Amino acid sequence: MALPQITLPHGYRWRTLTKDDQRLVTELDTWAFPSGLAHDDIDATPSPLTWERAIAIEAEGFDGLAALHASYPFRQFPVPGAELPTAGLTWVGVHPQHRRRGLLTAMIDLHLARSVERGEALSALFAAEAPIYGRFGYGRAADDLRLEIPRGAALRDVPGAERHTIRLEVATREKHGELVDRLHRAAGAAPTGIPGINRPGWATRETEELQAILWDDSPVFREGRESRRIMIVELDGEPRGYVTFRRTMNWEPRGPRGRVHAGEVVALDAPAARALWGALLDLDLTNEVTPFVLPVDDVITNLLVDLRAAVPRTPDNVWVRLVDVAGALAGRQYAADVDVTLAVTDRQLPANAGAYRLRAEAFGGASVEQVDPEFEAPDLSLDVRELGAAYLGGRSLAALAAAGLITVHPRPGQPANALARASAAFGWPIAPGSSWVF
Numbered sequence: 001m002a003l004p005q006i007t008l009p010h011g012y013r014w015r016t017l018t019k020d021d022q023r024l025v026t027e028l029d030t031w032a033f034p035s036g037l038a039h040d041d042i043d044a045t046p047s048p049l050t051w052e053r054a055i056a057i058e059a060e061g062f063d064g065l066a067a068l069h070a071s072y073p074f075r076q077f078p079v080p081g082a083e084l085p086t087a088g089l090t091w092v093g094v095h096p097q098h099r100r101r102g103l104l105t106a107m108i109d110l111h112l113a114r115s116v117e118r119g120e121a122l123s124a125l126f127a128a129e130a131p132i133y134g135r136f137g138y139g140r141a142a143d144d145l146r147l148e149i150p151r152g153a154a155l156r157d158v159p160g161a162e163r164h165t166i167r168l169e170v171a172t173r174e175k176h177g178e179l180v181d182r183l184h185r186a187a188g189a190a191p192t193g194i195p196g197i198n199r200p201g202w203a204t205r206e207t208e209e210l211q212a213i214l215w216d217d218s219p220v221f222r223e224g225r226e227s228r229r230i231m232i233v234e235l236d237g238e239p240r241g242y243v244t245f246r247r248t249m250n251w252e253p254r255g256p257r258g259r260v261h262a263g264e265v266v267a268l269d270a271p272a273a274r275a276l277w278g279a280l281l282d283l284d285l286t287n288e289v290t291p292f293v294l295p296v297d298d299v300i301t302n303l304l305v306d307l308r309a310a311v312p313r314t315p316d317n318v319w320v321r322l323v324d325v326a327g328a329l330a331g332r333q334y335a336a337d338v339d340v341t342l343a344v345t346d347r348q349l350p351a352n353a354g355a356y357r358l359r360a361e362a363f364g365g366a367s368v369e370q371v372d373p374e375f376e377a378p379d380l381s382l383d384v385r386e387l388g389a390a391y392l393g394g395r396s397l398a399a400l401a402a403a404g405l406i407t408v409h410p411r412p413g414q415p416a417n418a419l420a421r422a423s424a425a426f427g428w429p430i431a432p433g434s435s436w437v438f
């Protein structure tokens, strides 16, 4: 497929990539993200890339690649009460010799143009550095929770947890791939068991490449940790949840100080979650459990008697950009009835700029109509970046307005507060978040 016409700075040209370019990609990638690993070791592991979505930049008189970006084709990216085709921007890197010349800017323009062509209403990403992507219309849409939970930390009781049993095995795709995929999807589709109330941002590994990298267990990437293990919680022989983990050992004068590095902690209901966490917090020779990323409202926040002792931190998780504002607004559900007109600015995608009247029923259908702001005065004015931040339901429009990032236009004689109503509608009962970094 021909690339859309996006101009590069003088002396640079676009280059498509195939899997035969793996070494070039590794060389550029280790310039952008310093790594002590040998290139042969990196190339021996599966690549997560969907090659036809990986685009590089070459420079005149320069060996190798000057820059690279790619995206994952998420066809079912969860948004509040629905799923939307989404381009998961990833592997963005510019060789340090070519930085700050506008190559990232050109790559984002190309990425957005291709996303429009493919009909992807959203783009989502994890940011290597938080200040990079706001200028391109991405909003910080979700946070995640990092914990360091002391071994044996007291947990609240949940009736029925005691009926569960625990199985511990070495994790392999052959044995656990189907189970993990099924439970992960089910936990994202209905984290509270209420049909339709999903976890926005809970991306699944939709491609074969993403499945392959998930299960790869090359020793060079383990950093002294053991091979990947899995703990499965069962009720009457039926799997109800799992956690993947690796332990490290540390013998200190006061005794063993091992650590459990938990990958993904997933359970279908509260009793299963209580049983799983109870077992995870009770592994011999360890004194701490560090889950990788958890949703900020994960059940563990309410099960732990002393959350403070687990030193909670909440860095940014998924960033979201609306590629098609009308399609994205109509493509999610809302938590309250709403009728609001939004005036949206968008520097990179001017076709998005305009006024949109959004009408939706709580947890039902939504419709969006582009209107003439001359005749239909907007209630709120905001940039596409703020819309991205609020889109998954994890960041309140009212809080963004309180920070001066959204302008509210009061309507004379209308008592209802459009900001409060829109804020309630854009929220969602379950916090957004992805359980893995893409």
Ligand SMILES: CC(=O)SCCNC(=O)CCNC(=O)[C@H](O)C(C)(C)COP(=O)(O)OP(=O)(O)OC[C@H]1O[C@@H](n2cnc3c(N)ncnc32)[C@H](O)[C@@H]1OP(=O)(O)O
Pocket (backbone or CB within 6 Å): 032, 033, 089, 090, 091, 092, 093, 094, 095, 098, 099, 100, 101, 102, 103, 104, 105, 106, 125, 126, 127, 128, 129, 131, 132, 135
């Ligand atoms: C989704 C992902 O893959 S996240 C991974 C991102 N990659 C990395 O962090 C790897 C290391 N860094 C890099 O490869 C590069 O420095 C990049 C990709 C961050 C930036 O690439 P560049 O080609 O230098 O960016 P470009 O020249 O287009 O800069 C565009 C603007 O962003 C700003 N910018 C670029 N990088 C950063 C940063 N890390 N922090 C803050 N601002 C930044 C520039 O100053 C510039 O601002 P201006 O328009 O006001 O002048």
